[in-house]
């Protein structure tokens with residue numbers, strides 16, 4: 001089992017009325033929201049309008065190479081500097097995720113996902129590899145995990161019986177998938193089991209906003225994550241087709257850094273800055289949803 005850290009005292013316990021209503025909201029989610037997690041959400045909720053908006057990074061890798069170059073203390077300092085209140089963490093191998101989960105705190109909410117890779121070439125073969133399915137089961141048994149991914153899966157590779165088993169596993173345990181996939185693979189994943197909940201890494205990477213909208217309408221359990229979608233905005237102004245999408249589906253998008261190589265860790269600050277620039281161009285409620293409230297709804301309100 002991943003050990004539970006002691007529940008730290010909550011520094012936000014005597015905060016504003018906005019904060020108190022968020023506390024009630026978090027408590028309303030019930031079982032999954034332990035004291036520390038509720039407190040973490042208070043950190044999101046207690047930001048004043050003038051403060052930089054807290055961000056939940058829904059696509060963070062802490063792979064073996066990054067663990068060497070960026071020790072845990074420096075990662076925590078970076079996240080604190082960038083006002084990252086929470087992360088969806090995964091790593092190859094999964095020990096980096098476990099290290100991050102072990103240091104979760106009221107200042108940093110950590111949502112661990114199982115990376116189905118031991119070494120980098122696994123990304124090309126994992127979906128047909130029974131050893132990887134066994135890894136998922138073994139890792140899940142440690143406790144704490146809320147999803148599987150990010151994984152790479154394209155076209156008919158998603159039809160593999162091992163992928164079917166993984167989808168059923170995710171549904172059975174009410175956890176998410178984080179899929180770097182094309183539209184065909186997304187359709188196959190939902191065809192395996194329409195109850196599966198999928199975070200679509202990069203919202204398909206090159207999928208046009210009009211097509212993303214069709215998929216969001218068709219699959220109520222699909223959420224779009226926006227790393228590498230630099231075309232969302234130009235000079236801080238959200239483009240009309242993306243604005244329309246965000247305003248129509250304000251509760252279906254998440255942000256992510258995608259620190260898949262060390263260069264992305266080096267660029268972490270400008271990546272987050274570029275999000276903040278265009279979030280400022282959206283109505284506040286829409287921006288807060290994308291920045292952090294949608295993540296809270298997904299991972300605290302586990303039964304969606």
Ligand SMILES: [Zn+2]
Nearest residue numbers: 059150258260
């Ligand atoms: Zn990634």
